[in-house]
Amino acid sequence: MGIQDIIEGKKQWRAHMARVKALPPDYQIVYKEIQRYIFKVGPIDLLDGSLLSGILDFFEEGVAAGKGVLELIGNDVAAFCDDLIKDSRTYADVYQESISGKPGTAEK
Amino acid sequence: MNFWETMTGSDLTREWKAFEARAEALPADHRAAWEEIKGHLSLYSDFTGRNLMPILDNALGLLEETASDGQGIHEVLGDDIEGFCAALAGGEGARSHRDRWREQLNRNVAKKLSRPGG
């Protein structure tokens, strides 16, 4: 599922957003902010689509357990996100590598 | 070959047209931001089109997603689109921008969660 597919209202994405809308308000707020941050950072893992749906699975479990969203992931939401994508290269990394001709020189 | 030739004169044309079609559907503010983003990214002299495609895709995706969510463009990108583009491409100063996104994320969450009813 590419980002383009995600956005163009493909069936999968609509189903995904329907799940988001079914979450309690606090979860929805945090989910949307997380998604926005991840879009900016651009981890290439985003392409396989399991990153975002994995977060939703996890959030749904938290809801079922009766937890608040910050109780579940902690107050530092950005740290949670960075941990999520720690091992993934970003599109910026790929670009920097392509212009320098060697991997590993992109600013981390 | 410059940015526009690269974009319009190669196998990327189809992809590029798809981008433009998507941009057409954006509200005016967001479309203006898209034009500005393209302008800034075109300054990357070593830009070959292929390697920046996913980055453009991401930026456009962000605009689409926030537009459908009713968010103002300022709220999304701040007032420094040039810096935003540098961060997208991972160039100089990318780290400080990522720090800013990080702060923005936590600030937004704190702000929105404290508001009754979201």
Added chain:
Amino acid sequence: MDDLTEMLKGTLEGCVLEIIGSEETYGYAITRRLNELGFADVVEGTVYTILLRLERNGLVQAAKRPSGLGPPRKFYALNDAGREELATFWSKWEYITSRIDKLKEGGR
């Protein structure tokens, strides 16, 4: 004890491997175990990101099982690569602690 986050960072993954190694278990139970151990600041989100990485790096076997209420739970068990990683973790841990103890005792 408060404010252990930074110091714990590199070792938490090993702790999670150890917990999974003793029996097949799931995220919430792992978090509870760490909390009971005295790491009160560890939230489920932290454990989630670790489990995601372990799975991606092929160190654990994951299986979804229905839970009493709510969405299915993901259970994790170590595979051979995971057991190897765990052994490496403990030998590194022993090395580091022995060096640091030595430092503290003023030895060389």
